[in-house]
Amino acid sequence: MKMSGGVEWGLHCCVALSGAGAPVTAAKLAELHDVSQSYLAKQLQLLSRAGLVRSTLGQSGGYVLTRAANEITLLDVVEAIDGVQPAFRCTEVRQRGPLAVPAERCDTPCPIARAMDSADRAWRESLRAVTIADLIADVNRTTPPEILAGAREWLRA
Amino acid sequence: MKMSGGVEWGLHCCVALSGAGAPVTAAKLAELHDVSQSYLAKQLQLLSRAGLVRSTLGQSGGYVLTRAANEITLLDVVEAIDGVQPAFRCTEVRQRGPLAVPAERCDTPCPIARAMDSADRAWRESLRAVTIADLIADVNRTTPPEILAGAREWLRA
């Protein structure tokens, strides 16, 4: 079980985009985080498809957040990049083999699937409770002011 | 994000093993669930390494649970087969790129990693709350008695 590594990049990009008022290009975001420019573009594409960011083409173009930072949850980003389908998918094992339960008797989901769904919901609920704004607040609290100032300056240039 | 499909098989095997008092071979478990015998053996190996089941060699050998069904949680099985490491792994992006935060200032974990860890804990806690015995109780409640009787008979043979 492993989530796409692009999720981490996507979250960092959202934080950075929230700080900059103007569109930021994928190249700049890649340089900022020291990651592959081409691959980061793919993640930004996914964020764009999900409607979390809006892309502007041509000169002085780039990406901008479509909503306020406190209106974007971690779950939004995770689902945009990693997909919405749950980690566990029931293959209805009980309906196979010599002791197969007939499909008509399987009106309620398998207890295994139910427990897994419950855990998945707990996970998603936890991610939904945190927003990009929360991350930014935390960063502002723990990062030295001089570094924060430098970051804004660098993004603007 | 997707967990190993073997987890489902492993859980079904635990339920089946709990019902049978005698050792059950991998071949029989594979036939019961109509899955690849060779591959199921691999999952049983993982359960064995984790100490959830004990294997007996030779004639009339097979697998047996090492603990009572109410002492085995879903988390135990998931971690045995899918691994214990969390889905999200922080790569310390903040320490890279032109605005890298020096490692000495990174005493507290990145807020992204903290939120992900929290969600992961919620997920694991939810899985830890359910035991194999709970699954069995649910199956006993929802499955027609005639099918349950047939299952025990078939396992014994």
Added chain:
DNA sequence: TTCTATTCGGACAAAAGTTATCCGAGTCAA
């Protein structure tokens, strides 16, 4: 209005992880 530089978007390979399989070492029962 034309042109040019710059942008994103989707199509195209490489790598890793997962799935599936086989055969040998060891063991219990007869």
Added chain:
DNA sequence: TTGACTCGGATAACTTTTGTCCGAATAGAA
């Protein structure tokens, strides 16, 4: 002692993920 049956680890095929590239479209400058 024999013999057949068991699991365990080492070995291939496949799917998913990761990473890269080039073309279509756009906004601004001349």
